[in-house]
Amino acid sequence: MGRIVLKDVAKSFGDVHVIPPLNLEIEDGEFVVFVGPSGCGKSTLLRLIAGLEDVSGGVIEIDGEDATGMPPAKRRLAMVFQSYALYPHMTVRKNIAFPLKMAGMDKAEQARRIENAAKVLNLTDYLDRRPGQLSGGQRQRVAIGRAIVREPAAFLFDEPLSNLDAALRVGMRLEISELHERLETTMIYVTHDQVEAMTMADKIVVLQAGRIEQVGSPLELYHTPRNRFVAGFIGSPKMNILEGAEAEKRGGHAIGIRPEHIAPSATTGTWKGVVGVSEHLGSDTFFHVHMDGRREPLTVRAGGEVSLHHGDAIFLTPDEEKIHRFDHEGLRIA
Amino acid sequence: MATQHSRAAARTMISPAVILLLGWMLIPLGLTIYFSFLRYNLLMPGANPFVGFENYAYFFTDPAFWPAVINTLLLVGGVLLITIVGGVLLALLLDQPIWGRGIVRILVIAPFFVMPTVSALVWKNMFFHPVNGLFGQLAKGLGFEPFDFLAQAPLASIILIVSWQWLPFATLILLTALQSLDSEQLEAAEMDGAGALSRFRHIALPHLARAITVVILIQTIFLLSVFAEILVTTNGGPGNASTNLTYLIYAQSLLQFDVGLGSAGGVFAILLANIVAFFLMRMIGKNLDL
Numbered sequence: 001m002g003r004i005v006l007k008d009v010a011k012s013f014g015d016v017h018v019i020p021p022l023n024l025e026i027e028d029g030e031f032v033v034f035v036g037p038s039g040c041g042k043s044t045l046l047r048l049i050a051g052l053e054d055v056s057g058g059v060i061e062i063d064g065e066d067a068t069g070m071p072p073a074k075r076r077l078a079m080v081f082q083s084y085a086l087y088p089h090m091t092v093r094k095n096i097a098f099p100l101k102m103a104g105m106d107k108a109e110q111a112r113r114i115e116n117a118a119k120v121l122n123l124t125d126y127l128d129r130r131p132g133q134l135s136g137g138q139r140q141r142v143a144i145g146r147a148i149v150r151e152p153a154a155f156l157f158d159e160p161l162s163n164l165d166a167a168l169r170v171g172m173r174l175e176i177s178e179l180h181e182r183l184e185t186t187m188i189y190v191t192h193d194q195v196e197a198m199t200m201a202d203k204i205v206v207l208q209a210g211r212i213e214q215v216g217s218p219l220e221l222y223h224t225p226r227n228r229f230v231a232g233f234i235g236s237p238k239m240n241i242l243e244g245a246e247a248e249k250r251g252g253h254a255i256g257i258r259p260e261h262i263a264p265s266a267t268t269g270t271w272k273g274v275v276g277v278s279e280h281l282g283s284d285t286f287f288h289v290h291m292d293g294r295r296e297p298l299t300v301r302a303g304g305e306v307s308l309h310h311g312d313a314i315f316l317t318p319d320e321e322k323i324h325r326f327d328h329e330g331l332r333i334a
Numbered sequence: 335m336a337t338q339h340s341r342a343a344a345r346t347m348i349s350p351a352v353i354l355l356l357g358w359m360l361i362p363l364g365l366t367i368y369f370s371f372l373r374y375n376l377l378m379p380g381a382n383p384f385v386g387f388e389n390y391a392y393f394f395t396d397p398a399f400w401p402a403v404i405n406t407l408l409l410v411g412g413v414l415l416i417t418i419v420g421g422v423l424l425a426l427l428l429d430q431p432i433w434g435r436g437i438v439r440i441l442v443i444a445p446f447f448v449m450p451t452v453s454a455l456v457w458k459n460m461f462f463h464p465v466n467g468l469f470g471q472l473a474k475g476l477g478f479e480p481f482d483f484l485a486q487a488p489l490a491s492i493i494l495i496v497s498w499q500w501l502p503f504a505t506l507i508l509l510t511a512l513q514s515l516d517s518e519q520l521e522a523a524e525m526d527g528a529g530a531l532s533r534f535r536h537i538a539l540p541h542l543a544r545a546i547t548v549v550i551l552i553q554t555i556f557l558l559s560v561f562a563e564i565l566v567t568t569n570g571g572p573g574n575a576s577t578n579l580t581y582l583i584y585a586q587s588l589l590q591f592d593v594g595l596g597s598a599g600g601v602f603a604i605l606l607a608n609i610v611a612f613f614l615m616r617m618i619g620k621n622l623d624l
Contacts, residue, residue, distance in 0.1 A: 079522065085522035
């Protein structure tokens, strides 16, 4: 069981209020991703839940029990750190056994759990190696192994994939998702990468400057971002934001339209522009279109076969249904 | 750039330094070995005949020989024990975020800058002196008989002085090692349920192992040749109670003017140092193989 409830949790370092009071409920078995730009307080929030930092106010409940003042070891949470934090002088086996040894578990049970974890994570052949002899992905798996042998109420991941190369990151992403499917344990995952958030999460929590901007499923956030920040943060490439005449025509202070909801054409369309940089990915082509009166180019997605080049005139037709409208405060107009 | 030509040039360029260093080492060593086989006493000028191993026989059968060897080992071992245990504890303390940490650190490191003769004199007159010393005054103030450290526990007193000098060194090295410990490792251990003592025992201490071996190695080299502290405080006495090998060699060659005998002692000291170095190197080799 791992239902975690944060009530008015706040954190300040001296006069700096990193996290103003916030409320959040994480259901048992959910995969929750905290996402936001660097310095938004997402790691701090995770460390508050872990007990590695003391809260400045509010209550943290784990399974209905007040855990605010509990030491980290008592909270039955396991954490995977960005640097993996493996113990370099111990073998993989001893690393994984460490939390069990600290809990005073008997040797036979320890061995059984280590075997299981090693099998699940494909580490059986590496049990007698030291972390220094392993690759990045293997170290990551050892760190996860050390977390799962404890059979915790919830797993906490602090940007676990940011030290891996791109190919490995995709692989580990799948492995963690699969692990979640199999264990059905609550997982809280911190990342600054919105692709990781979109692909893995049941529920995404978007944070900015310690405040929760929006909570929802990946598709909810994609289709109905609550404000301009979430709209710009979720989705890749970023949503285009237009202000001024075009926005007022559609009844908002600003409008947002995603690159995939604009149809490009060489002959006719609502808006006219000039092709700047074009990025050919094979399946898709992204055009950066310069329009009169706009400093930032507009990003447009086209199919892989469109043949428009730098300097060509281009006509754009937005899908009016998919336009997001925002008011003066940047909030969504329904 | 590692062509035949550049390698030859490099060899030519470093050869003066190598030759100089080699000569610096080999000539005194050769002369010491040469003198150790001569009857060479400054009080009896004249011929210095070759006498084989006579000097060695005298040196090993000297009643002061075994006490000196034992004192040397006690001195090295005692100071190592105190500085490493104390150094680890002080390093742990100084690693804590406390107010005025910068000043405290300078204070802790200060004794290392005091030269051995001076610190030995300070200890002898300001602390150990039974009449004027601080400890003596303290004992008297509390109604006890003052303890004459240098007369009643000469070797222990010298171990104390030398430890005081070397503690900063150990602390400094161990503190930097402690600061290089990844804080995420400690946090991971905390999450894993390790208490403060377990974290020290299982995470911090293994991390310090390498630094501790370095401290042991460097200190041993210097501690085998402690001399000034003994000369200034006890002169090796009472009797031979605080005579170590270095001091014994000094006494024989410069107090008894027997250069031959002193040289034989010097050669023995070189052998002893090499035996110690051999064991230390093995220990370090094991420890560095992480």
